[in-house]
Amino acid sequence: MPKDFLKHAKDEYDVVVIGSGLGGLTAANMLARSGYRVLLLEQHYKLGGMATWFKRPGGHIFDISLHGFPYGMLKSCRRYWTQEIADSIVQLKNIRFDNPMFSLTTTFNRHDFTKLLTDKFNVAAEAVEGFFDKARKMDFQDDQQLTTRQLFDEFFPGREDVIRLLMEPITYANGSTLEDPAISYGIVFSNFMSKGVFTFQGGTDRLIQLMEAEINRSGVDVGIRCDVKKINCDGGRVRSVEVGGRKIKTRAVVSNANLKHTILNLVGEEYFDRQFVEEARAVRLNNSSTQVYMALKPDERIEESTGDLLFSSTAPTFRTESLLSRDITSRTYSFYYPRTRPAGRPRSLIVSSTNANYADWASLSEREYEASKQDLIETTLDALDKYVPNVRARIDHIEASTPRTFEHYTQHVAGASFGTKFEGLQVSFDIPKQIEGLYHAGSVGIIMSGWLGAMNYGRMVASDVDNLLAAAPAHATTKAVT
Ligand SMILES: Cc1cc2nc3c(=O)[nH]c(=O)nc-3n(C[C@H](O)[C@H](O)[C@H](O)COP(=O)(O)OP(=O)(O)OC[C@H]3O[C@@H](n4cnc5c(N)ncnc54)[C@H](O)[C@@H]3O)c2cc1C
Numbered sequence: 001m002p003k004d005f006l007k008h009a010k011d012e013y014d015v016v017v018i019g020s021g022l023g024g025l026t027a028a029n030m031l032a033r034s035g036y037r038v039l040l041l042e043q044h045y046k047l048g049g050m051a052t053w054f055k056r057p058g059g060h061i062f063d064i065s066l067h068g069f070p071y072g073m074l075k076s077c078r079r080y081w082t083q084e085i086a087d088s089i090v091q092l093k094n095i096r097f098d099n100p101m102f103s104l105t106t107t108f109n110r111h112d113f114t115k116l117l118t119d120k121f122n123v124a125a126e127a128v129e130g131f132f133d134k135a136r137k138m139d140f141q142d143d144q145q146l147t148t149r150q151l152f153d154e155f156f157p158g159r160e161d162v163i164r165l166l167m168e169p170i171t172y173a174n175g176s177t178l179e180d181p182a183i184s185y186g187i188v189f190s191n192f193m194s195k196g197v198f199t200f201q202g203g204t205d206r207l208i209q210l211m212e213a214e215i216n217r218s219g220v221d222v223g224i225r226c227d228v229k230k231i232n233c234d235g236g237r238v239r240s241v242e243v244g245g246r247k248i249k250t251r252a253v254v255s256n257a258n259l260k261h262t263i264l265n266l267v268g269e270e271y272f273d274r275q276f277v278e279e280a281r282a283v284r285l286n287n288s289s290t291q292v293y294m295a296l297k298p299d300e301r302i303e304e305s306t307g308d309l310l311f312s313s314t315a316p317t318f319r320t321e322s323l324l325s326r327d328i329t330s331r332t333y334s335f336y337y338p339r340t341r342p343a344g345r346p347r348s349l350i351v352s353s354t355n356a357n358y359a360d361w362a363s364l365s366e367r368e369y370e371a372s373k374q375d376l377i378e379t380t381l382d383a384l385d386k387y388v389p390n391v392r393a394r395i396d397h398i399e400a401s402t403p404r405t406f407e408h409y410t411q412h413v414a415g416a417s418f419g420t421k422f423e424g425l426q427v428s429f430d431i432p433k434q435i436e437g438l439y440h441a442g443s444v445g446i447i448m449s450g451w452l453g454a455m456n457y458g459r460m461v462a463s464d465v466d467n468l469l470a471a472a473p474a475h476a477t478t479k480a481v482t
Contacts, residue, residue, distance in 0.1 A: 005223045005244070012249040013039045013221075015465055016241050017256060018228045018266070021049025021410075022451055023441040024256030025211055026080050026458030027465070031254075032218035034466050039250070040220050041243055043227035048208040049256070049410055050417065050443075051451060056397050059345040060295035063204045064401075065417075067334045067353065068092055068173070068309055069451040070188075071195035076455050085210050092197045092308035097168070098387075099313040099330075101161045108169070109196040121162055131155040132193065138186035140447075144422070148185040149178035164318035168311050172332045174418045175287040175355055176446050177320040184422050184446035191452065197309065203341050231255070231266045231438065238437035251472070252437040252465045256458070258412045259283065259424050259444050263431070272434045276427070283424045286449070288403030288415035290361075292352040292380040295397040302335055302348045306387055309334055314383075326360045328376075331383055350388065352380045358403040358414035373400045418450065419443025432464065439465060 013036075017028040020042040028040040046052065050065045078086035095108040104120065106112045110132055117123045134151070148167065156162040163178075166189070170176055173192075176184050200207050215222065223243070230242040231253050240249045255262040260283060263269070269277040296302065313330040332353045338346035364372060377400050384391050403415035412419075420427075425445025431438050441461035443449035448457040 003225075005225050006246060009039055009221055009223055009246070009248060010037070011246075013037045014250070014469055015039070015252045015254060016041060016228075016248060016250040017254045018231075018241065018262075019043075019049060019256030019442065020047040020222075020224075021256050021442055021454055022051050023443070023448075023454040023458035023461075024049070024254065025215065026076075026455045027254045027256070027441050027462045028220045029211070029215050029218050030080055030459055030462035031465060032215065032220045034462075036466075036469060038220045039248065040215065040222045041226040041228050041241070042222070042224050043411060044409060045224050046208070047212055047222070047224065048204065050406070051204055051208065052409070053204040053208075056295065056399075058295065058298065058347075058396050060347055060349060060397055061203055061205060061341065061344065062293045062295070062349060062351065063334075063336070063340075064291070064351075065451070066200060066204045067332070067351070068095075068197035068199060070191035071198055072191055073198060073452050073455070076452060076459070080455065080459050081211060082214055085207065085214075088201045088206070089198050090201045091195070092199050094305070094307040094309075095169075095197055096307035096310040097165065097312075098310065099164065099168075099318075100316050101164055101318075105307065107196050108192060110193040113165075113193065116165070117162065121159070121165070123156065123159070123162060127155045132190075135186035135193075136190040138183045138190070140183070140425075142183045144181045144183060146182040147179055148176065148182045151182040151185065152178070160317055168313070168318055168330070169332075171320060172311065172330075172353070172355065174446050174449055179320075180446065181422050187447050188450070188453075199308075199340070201340065201342065203344075206341075228257075228266065231262075233267060233271045233435050233438065236436055238435060250437075251469060252439065254439045254441050254458075254461055254465060256440075256442040258416065259420055259428055259440055259442065260285070260413050261411065262440055263427075267435070267438065276430065276434055279423075279430075280427050283427055284421040285358075285414050285416040286418040286420055286443075286446070287355050288358045288406055289401075289417045290354050290356045290376055290403070291401045292377055293397075293399055293401070294350045294352070294381075294384075294391070294395055296348040296350075296394050297396040298345070298347065300348055300394045300396075302337065302350070302388060304337060306335055307333075310387060312383070312387070326356070326372075328354050328379065330354065331380065333384065333387065350384065352384065355417075356403055358407070358416075361402045361404050362414075369402075369404070373402065376400045376402075416443075418446065419448070420445060422446055432468075437468065
């Protein structure tokens with residue numbers, strides 16, 4: 001008999017959260033802390049969504065999306081999670097770039113970038129200051145017509161090398177392009193520039209374990225392997241969700257699932273205004289990724305000067321299309337030294353990531369798909385040899401993932417790694433105006449994606465849900481009096 005993961009679920013909750021990505025987990029935790037009865041439903045067998053990991057024989061643990069996040073995570077983890085989680089956030093100090101235009105190592109913060117831009121790239125100090133100040137002041141209210149290309153042209157006209165330095169890591173970090181609104185670049189870039197790039201010591205497995213313990217303490221009921229099939233709405237309000245053959249009543253739903261999937265499939269377009277449906281349909285998904293996971297033999301070590309994160313490219317100039325092309329010229333390597341998991345077995349791992357188009361992988365036959373994955377592995381090993389000499393002979397385990405893998409594990413439409421393009425933000429914000437009690441909290445609009453963006457969005461939406469439920473007649477809510 002298959003295990004019934006909903007056995008202990010009640011028939012009714014104040015809030016049902018669909019999906020346990022960092023956005024869903026954070027929303028669930030905050031709402032349960034506020035005293036609401038919360039049910040968290042996750043279709044996969046583990047929590048975390050894209051914030052996940054997998055184990056392979058030999059004591060190897062691979063992180064999928066733990067490459068780097070801004071310092072703001074520390075504050076968010078302390079406020080919305082625990083001091084123990086916040087205390088495990090540590091800086092990655094060696095960020096490297098290696099491409100035909102320049103090779104350098106940086107701590108990736110404003111101070112170091114200012115020095116690099118003025119000393120190495122010979123840019124006037126006023127232009128650098130002006131650029132940083134403008135990027136830092138950007139917020140949602142700003143002009144959305146200004147593109148990132150226009151922002152760069154204002155301060156660094158004709159300087160493709162400077163644009164590459166400033167843009168390549170952000171394109172890698174969230175798929176944004178020179179044609180996207182400058183605010184989506186400015187906000188994310190400034191977040192990183194405040195103090196540099198950070199990681200979670202102990203790995204994603206430890207983070208999610210600690211979060212799971214915390215949501216248990218907060219009183220969240222959790223169902224894994226619980227694929228929500230439908231969000232039922234009636235009379236302009238959310239009423240229930242359908243999962244595992246049960247209908248669970250609820251006064252609010254927070255969907256952490258893909259934005260388009262939530263609107264068009266889980267709810268259904270007939271419950272929204274026509275114009276809203278058109279806007280939702282028009283939202284462009286962000287790109288997906290391929291990754292190659294490599295574990296060195298247990299006694300092999302990587303020289304620490306290789307860096308923590310290495311943005312490598314053989315393309316003569318920076319072009320977004322070439323970052324997405326299957327004919328890969330740009331790879332970002334994350335190096336995981338034994339210090340990544342100080343309490344674990346000392347292992348050295350490398351993950352090579354490349355942005356990718358879903359369409360390039362979706363229609364391949366099984367044979368072509370396997371052959372393409374093998375080709376990705378071989379070409380990655382060829383390219384990596386420059387930084388990790390004789391790498392082929394030192395490898396203990398290697399495998400690859402593609403946009404199809406991300407789609408399979410998270411149900412993200414087209415395996416989008418970072419949700420949607422900018423226009424998804426407004427559509428996500430507007431959902432509760434269409435259906436009372438229905439919210440979306442998950443990667444959208446570039447700004448609300450990534451570990452920090454998704455977590456902060458979960459927190460923001462939890463406040464909105466709290467406002468709605470707290471304003472309802474007293475008999476209708478079970479919120480604890482504190
Ligand atoms: C290869 C890769 C590398 C990345 N690197 C970084 C990085 O270095 N730094 C960074 O900050 N970010 C990185 N990201 C992005 C980051 O991981 C995500 O933006 C973030 O984790 C997304 O969180 P989320 O809350 O939007 O939910 P997601 O992680 O997208 O999770 C959504 C959850 O909803 C569940 N779900 C979907 N439909 C249903 C349903 N019907 N019923 C039940 N459950 C459902 C899914 O199974 C999933 O668990 C990376 C992503 C990828 C793919």
